[in-house]
Each structure stands twice: as structure tokens, then as C-alpha cells.
Amino acid sequence: MKINDDEWFELQFRPEEAFKKYGVKLPALPSDEIQIGFTGSSGLFNMRQAFSFYKYVCSVCQISNIREPLILDFGGGWGRISRFFLRDTKPESIFIAETREYAIDCLRKYAAGCSIIHNQPRPPIPGLPGQLDLACAYSVFSHLSEEYFQAWVNYLLSVLRPGGYLVFTTRGQFFINHLEHLHSKTEKPHEVLEEYVRRMLEELPSPEEIRRHYLNGEFQFYPIGGAGECTADFFGETFIPKRYIEQNFGPFFVDLTDDVQYVDQSVVVLRKPA
Ligand SMILES: C[S@@+](CC[C@H](N)C(=O)[O-])C[C@H]1O[C@@H](n2cnc3c(N)ncnc32)[C@H](O)[C@@H]1O
Known part of the structure; x- marks a missing residue:
């Protein structure tokens, strides 16, 4: 039985009911602290954002028309996005x-039952089957270097079936506006600002410069590093404009939008020709 959107969202917070009513085993949600460590937000907003992205992905690839689709969530974090596909x-x-x-x-705790794979920072993903219907990556290509971005997108396209979709997010206009806002509003001395915000302000070029390169169609990667194995040789802050995607992945390009509700990044859709 298909579970409607509103109910499916509500059930994320009531896993026992999802199992009792529909036989779907939904893992518990992690603590706010864990959620914030991955995406900087938690609770209702964090899940709304993930659900909005999921619904957009589903509408793009018409997931309800595919029987038992094979799906990859690349850079899946704690499983925020992937859990929504458990109804599909x-x-x-x-x-x-x-x-x-x-x-x-x-x-292992919050996405139990899904197929979890530990990969090296560079492709491939060991044990991943080919002929995937969909690969998605939320807030992963907002952080990778150009070399890694190229390697991963080419790899992910290679594991899709003909007609399969790759949907990912990256930094765009929204984040440039956000940086501009941070610069204009920040009155506190930098030492007392949250570490991440402080690094954004101190280690990235000015928002004006980022915007200029962005409007010029350039790929921008600022290697400020991240947590754990996400080292600065490939991980930082990344802005990818539409012109770059069109120039590099033209035959695959479907769309780049900044208008997916609650999603504060550009969403890019590529499709492997059928
Ligand atoms: C900002 S988090 C987003 C997590 C998740 N997609 C979400 O939206 O909740 C980015 C994730 O990408 C993962 N990541 C970064 N580089 C990766 C790579 N080369 N291969 C697989 N995962 C990667 C990081 O470990 C991190 O958990």
C-alpha cells in the first residue's frame, strides 16, 4: 500500500506506528547533536529539508513508476535522505x-537494513551493483574538489542504467547570499564566533569575489577541510554554476534549480541517455 506524503513524513517521528500500520521498519532518529554534526541543523527543519529534496528527486525520476528501484545515497551521512526511500x-x-x-x-545504528558501504575518498564504491535507477548526493558536491567531483560524477553516471538519474546539490547563489549576510551582520570579534562560521569568514574569499567567479561560470573549491577523513586535499567549500555543468556534462544535463523548498543549495539533475 502506498503511504501518502503527509503521513510518511509524520511517521518518521513515530517508527513503531510505521511498522504496525505498514510493516515498514523505520530506524530511530539520531540525537540533535549527531544531526547537527552532519548538516548543521536538526529536528523538524532538518527532516523537512531532507523530505523536500527526496520528493523533488522522486518527481524527477518518476520513482513510483519503477518496480523496486535500485538507489544509491552517496555521502549518505547518518541516513537522513535514504530513510525516505523505504516506502519505495x-x-x-x-x-x-x-x-x-x-x-x-x-x-549501522540509524539506517539498519539498508546496504551500507564504506568507500575510499576516490571511486569506486566496492560491491555496489551497476544498473542503478537513481543516485543522489545531498551536500556532498558542495564540498569536493574539482578533481574528485569529476571523478565521482563520471563514476556515478557509469553505474546508472540507461535512463537513470543522478541528482545532487552544491553551493550556489543561496550560500553566497548567506556569506554576504554573515559578513554584514557580524559584529562579534571572530574568536567568539562558532568555529565553522569563523572559518567561513576568514578562509573564504569575499562574497563579492565568489559571486564574480560564480557568474563567470567557474568551478570554485576552497580547501578548508572537514571532519575526520574529509581532509583539505579534497574537502572544503565548493560552488558549481550551471554553465560549468552544461560545459562538462552537457549530454547528461537536465536541470539546475535554486528553488527546491527548504533546500539551501542548488539542486542539479543529470540523466544517463536511454
Ligand atoms: C554535509 S554531509 C551530508 C550528509 C547527508 N547527505 C545528508 O544530507 O544528511 C556530507 C557527507 O559526505 C560524506 N563524504 C564526503 N566525501 C565523500 C566521499 N568521497 N565518499 C563518500 N562520502 C563522502 C561525508 O563523510 C559526510 O558525511
Whole structure:
């Protein structure tokens, strides 16, 4: 039985009911602290954002028309996005790939039942089947270097079936506006600002400069590093404009939008030709 959108969202917070009513085993949600460690937010907003992205992905690839789709959540974190696909396919057909040991530990607790794979920072993803219907990556290509971005997108396209979709997010206009706002509003001395915000302000170029390169169609990667195995040689803050995607992945390009509700990044859709 298909569970409607509103109820499916509500059930995320009531896993016992999901099992009792629909036989779907939904893992528990991690603490706010764990959630914040992955995406900087928690609770209702964090899940609303994930659900909105999920619904967009489903509408793009018409998931309800595919019987037991094979899905990859690349850089899946603790499983925030992938859990929504549990109403669309078997848990073992949902592959979640992560490069951080810490994320893998979280996935074992909060994405139990899905197929969890630990990959190296560079492709491939060991044990991943080919012919995937969909690969998605939320807030992963907002952080990778150009070399890693190119390697991963080419790899992910290669594991899709003909007609399959790759949907991912990256930094865009929204984040540039946010940086501008941070610069204009920040009155506190930098030492007392939250570490991440402080690094954004001190280690990235000015928002004006980022915007200029962005409007010029350039890929921008600022290697400020991240947590654990996400080292600065490939991980930082990344802005990818539409022109770059069109120039590099033209035959695959479907869309780039900044208008997915609650999603504060650009959402890019690529499709492997049928
Ligand atoms: C900002 S978090 C987003 C997590 C999740 N997609 C979500 O939206 O909740 C980015 C994740 O990408 C993972 N990641 C970064 N580089 C990766 C790589 N090369 N392979 C797999 N995962 C990677 C990080 O470990 C991190 O958990």
C-alpha cells in the first residue's frame, strides 16, 4: 500500500506506528547533536529539508513508476535522505556509501537494513551493483574538489542504467547570499564566533569575489577541510554554476534549480541517455 506524503513524513517521528500500520521498519532518529554534526541543523527543519529534496528527486525520476528501484545515497551521512526511500523499495536495494568511519557507525545504528558501504575518498564504491535507477548526493558536491567531483560524477553516471538519474546539490547563489549576510551582520570579534562560521569568514574569499567567479561560470573549491577523513586535499567549500555543468556534462544535463523548498543549495539533475 502506498503511504501518502503527509503521513510518511509524520511517521518518521513515530517508527513503531510505521511498522504496525505498514510493516515498514523505520530506524530511530539520531540525537540533535549527531544531526547537527552532519548538516548543521536538526529536528523538524532538518527532516523537512531532507523530505523536500527526496520528493523533488522522486518527481524527477518518476520513482513510483519503477518496480523496486535500485538507489544509491552517496555521502549518505547518518541516513537522513535514504530513510525516505523505504516506502519505495526494499531496504537492501537502498545503498548508502560513506567515506567516514564515524558516519558508517551512525549508519549501522540509524539506517539498519539498508546496504551500507564504506568507500575510499576516490571511486569506486566496492560491491555496489551497476544498473542503478537513481543516485543522489545531498551536500556532498558542495564540498569536493574539482578533481574528485569529476571523478565521482563520471563514476556515478557509469553505474546508472540507461535512463537513470543522478541528482545532487552544491553551493550556489543561496550560500553566497548567506556569506554576504554573515559578513554584514557580524559584529562579534571572530574568536567568539562558532568555529565553522569563523572559518567561513576568514578562509573564504569575499562574497563579492565568489559571486564574480560564480557568474563567470567557474568551478570554485576552497580547501578548508572537514571532519575526520574529509581532509583539505579534497574537502572544503565548493560552488558549481550551471554553465560549468552544461560545459562538462552537457549530454547528461537536465536541470539546475535554486528553488527546491527548504533546500539551501542548488539542486542539479543529470540523466544517463536511454
Ligand atoms: C554535509 S554531509 C551530508 C550528509 C547527508 N547527505 C545528508 O544530507 O544528511 C556530507 C557527507 O559526505 C560524506 N563524504 C564526503 N566525501 C565523500 C566521499 N568521497 N565518499 C563518500 N562520502 C563522502 C561525508 O563523510 C559526510 O558525511
